[in-house]
Amino acid sequence: MLSIFGKPQRLCTRWSRRELLTIGSLGLGGLALPDLLRAEAASGVGDSKKAIIMIYMCGAPPHQDMYDLKMDAPSEIRGEFLPIRTNVPGIQICEHLPRLAKIMDKLVPLRSVYGSPDGDHDSFICYTGRSKRQQAPGGWPSIGSTLAKLQGARSPEIPPFIGLTPKTGHPPYGSPGHPGFLGVGNSAFRPNGEAIADMQLQGISVDRLADRRKLLTSLDQMRRDLDATGSIAALDSFQQQAINVLTSSRLTDALDLSKEDAATRERYGTGDVKNYGDGAPRNLEHFLLARRLVEAGARCVTLNFGRWDFHSSNFSEFKNTHGPLFDQGMSALVEDLHARGMDKDVSVVAWGEFGRTPTINKDAGRDHWPQVGGGLLAGGGMRTGQVIGATDRLGGSIADRPVHFGEVFATLYRQMGLDAVTTTVNDPTGRPHYLVDGHVPMPELI
Numbered sequence: 526m527l528s529i530f531g532k533p534q535r536l537c538t539r540w541s542r543r544e545l546l547t548i549g550s551l552g553l554g555g556l557a558l559p560d561l562l563r564a565e566a567a568s569g570v571g572d573s574k575k576a577i578i579m580i581y582m583c584g585a586p587p588h589q590d591m592y593d594l595k596m597d598a599p600s601e602i603r604g605e606f607l608p609i610r611t612n613v614p615g616i617q618i619c620e621h622l623p624r625l626a627k628i629m630d631k632l633v634p635l636r637s638v639y640g641s642p643d644g645d646h647d648s649f650i651c652y653t654g655r656s657k658r659q660q661a662p663g664g665w666p667s668i669g670s671t672l673a674k675l676q677g678a679r680s681p682e683i684p685p686f687i688g689l690t691p692k693t694g695h696p697p698y699g700s701p702g703h704p705g706f707l708g709v710g711n712s713a714f715r716p717n718g719e720a721i722a723d724m725q726l727q728g729i730s731v732d733r734l735a736d737r738r739k740l741l742t743s744l745d746q747m748r749r750d751l752d753a754t755g756s757i758a759a760l761d762s763f764q765q766q767a768i769n770v771l772t773s774s775r776l777t778d779a780l781d782l783s784k785e786d787a788a789t790r791e792r793y794g795t796g797d798v799k800n801y802g803d804g805a806p807r808n809l810e811h812f813l814l815a816r817r818l819v820e821a822g823a824r825c826v827t828l829n830f831g832r833w834d835f836h837s838s839n840f841s842e843f844k845n846t847h848g849p850l851f852d853q854g855m856s857a858l859v860e861d862l863h864a865r866g867m868d869k870d871v872s873v874v875a876w877g878e879f880g881r882t883p884t885i886n887k888d889a890g891r892d893h894w895p896q897v898g899g900g901l902l903a904g905g906g907m908r909t910g911q912v913i914g915a916t917d918r919l920g921g922s923i924a925d926r927p928v929h930f931g932e933v934f935a936t937l938y939r940q941m942g943l944d945a946v947t948t949t950v951n952d953p954t955g956r957p958h959y960l961v962d963g964h965v966p967m968p969e970l971i
Contacts, residue, residue: 573679574870575941576819577668577905578858579827580812581651582851583698583804584834585877587891588899589920590843592618592634592912595883598919602883605840613910621848624856625901630910631859631868633970635900637914637923640930641879644893646695646834651878652702652827654934654961660705661952667702668934669825670711671960672941674950680822682775687818688713689811689828694803701827706952713827716780779821782810789813793857796850804832807847812854816861819871824941830854833877837888851875859903872905872940874933883921897923900933905940907970931964939966 589595594608594617608617611629618626618634625632642656649657652667666674669686678685688701690713701713778784796809807830815826830851835842855875862868880898881891897916903909915925935945938960946965949957 573676573942574867576823576871577672577825577937577941578815578819578871578873579652579668579702579825580855580873580875581648581700581805581827581829582831582833582875582877583648583693583695583829584646584832585879585881585893585898586833586847587835587839587843587881588636588638588897589881589883589916590619590839590891591622591848592899592901593636593916593920594619595916595918595920598883601885602919604885606844616910616912619848621844622852624852628856628859631863631903633902633907633909634912635876635902635914635928635933636912636916637926638876638880638898638900638928638930638933639896639923641895641898644879644895647697647878648700648702648829649697649878650930651876652700653705654929654931654964661956661958663706663708663953664703666705666707666711666950667713667827668937669702669713669827670704670707671950672824673711674707675943675948676824676941678822679824680775683779683818683822684714684776685824686711686713687823687826688715689717689808689814689826690715691717691800691805691829693800693805693829698804698829698832701829707950716776775821779817780814782813782817785813785817789861792861794850794853796854801832801846804834805829807831807850809850809854809857812858813861816858816865816867816871820865820867830875835881835890836886836892837890839881839885839890841889855901862904868904869906870904872907872937873903874900874937876900883919894921896921900928902933902970905937907936907940911969913967913969928967929964931961932967935961935964936966936970939971 590604590606594606595603596608607620609620609623609626610617611626613629616629616634618629640654640656641650642658647657649655649665652669653665654668655665669688673685676685690699690701693699701715704711782790790813793813794809796807798806798808798810800806811828811830815828818826831847833847859868859873862871862873877898879893879895882894886892897920913926914923914928916922917924938945938948943960945960948960950960951957
């Protein structure tokens with residue numbers, strides 16, 4: 526039986542992800558790949574090359590050891606890293622991020638991000654811009670799912686929302702962003718591991734697949750006659766997209782890094798494909814895959830990187846396991862987008878769910894600090910080469926220009942051609958909800 530994904534992953538429903546994505550069910554009338562690739566027709570569908578790459582830095586990196594070093598603070602707060610100058614006068618960042626320092630004119634460090642209400646390890650706010658405390662029926666959808674719902678697929682062979690995420694020990698660290706009340710049909714397509722090889726018609730000809738499709742059509746017609754809700758009729762377009770994925774090489778080509786030139790692959794590097802603890806891998810090839818996927822037609826690609834929860838050995842962990850790899854992958858991605866003329870169309874954001882404590886603990890680590898964190902933006906035609914926001918002398922409180930997660934989301938939606946102030950999506954009760962809660966695009970960036 527041909528399947529799209531490898532190992533099963535249990536969903537909140539009674540079906541596993543393998544059960545949802547088994548191609549055999551195309552001929553058995555069950556939920557299948559079409560549900561995951563659902564992309565309802567909407568006015569946003571077209572030839573736009575706008576896209577978003579979102580890098581979730583699992584576990585929350587130390588903002589004051591990356592983009593906001595506090596050299597005037599006491600040693601128990603300052604830490605051991607030194608700042609270095611960047612190619613933008615007046616902006617300094619950590620000495621262990623030298624590649625990013627060289628392209629600061631293409632970046633925007635955020636030094637005053639807030640919005641995480643409780644300091645829990647959860648990717649939710651990074652993918653939605655909202656708190657989990659007060660949710661609409663069915664839950665808030667991620668930005669990828671929202672784009673899939675409102676704008677659909679740019680190309681019938683490429684899912685609009687793709688998550689380069691592994692299965693992790695702590696499940697939120699492996700989340701690509703959930704569909705919430707938009708439903709499983711707007712979930713991220715997750716081409717993990719052995720699934721890349723599975724996305725081919727191995728031993729099944731296109732003609733034979735067409736015969737299965739004819740059988741499915743007849744079964745659907747029978748079910749449609751029995752279905753009082755009319756929901757079955759909506760599956761047709763999803764089945765068509767599943768056929769497109771399976772009979773086209775476009776997605777598998779985008780996922781095939783052997784088609785990339787050697788110099789580019791070397792620039793990105795490989796990193797480490799193994800999960801770091803209960804977090805995600807530090808896989809630098811995911812940065813390259815993200816670029817290839819948006820270039821092929823994906824609207825949103827999310828990737829999960831590392832495990833930054835350094836309650837102990839913060840400085841050795843940063844400089845030996847995470848910082849230099851992130852520096853290489855992120856800088857390669859940004860430079861690559863500019864070299865290919867994609868920087869005006871593709872927005873990049875990298876961040877974690879909160880910041881870290883100003884005071885270094887007894888184990889040389891930094892603990893959770895939801896009061897303020899940081900982030901890094903690039904591309905999207907945004908005004909780069911500037912820092913937005915500031916913290917106080919100790920790095921623990923916002924001193925200037927608070928930046929809520931929702932403001933960044935409003936900016937990203939604007940880049941995608943959606944007005945977050947007026948655009949709505951409906952929850953299962955039919956109630957409309959704005960894309961963000963009361964936030965507008967950041968004027969500094971537009």
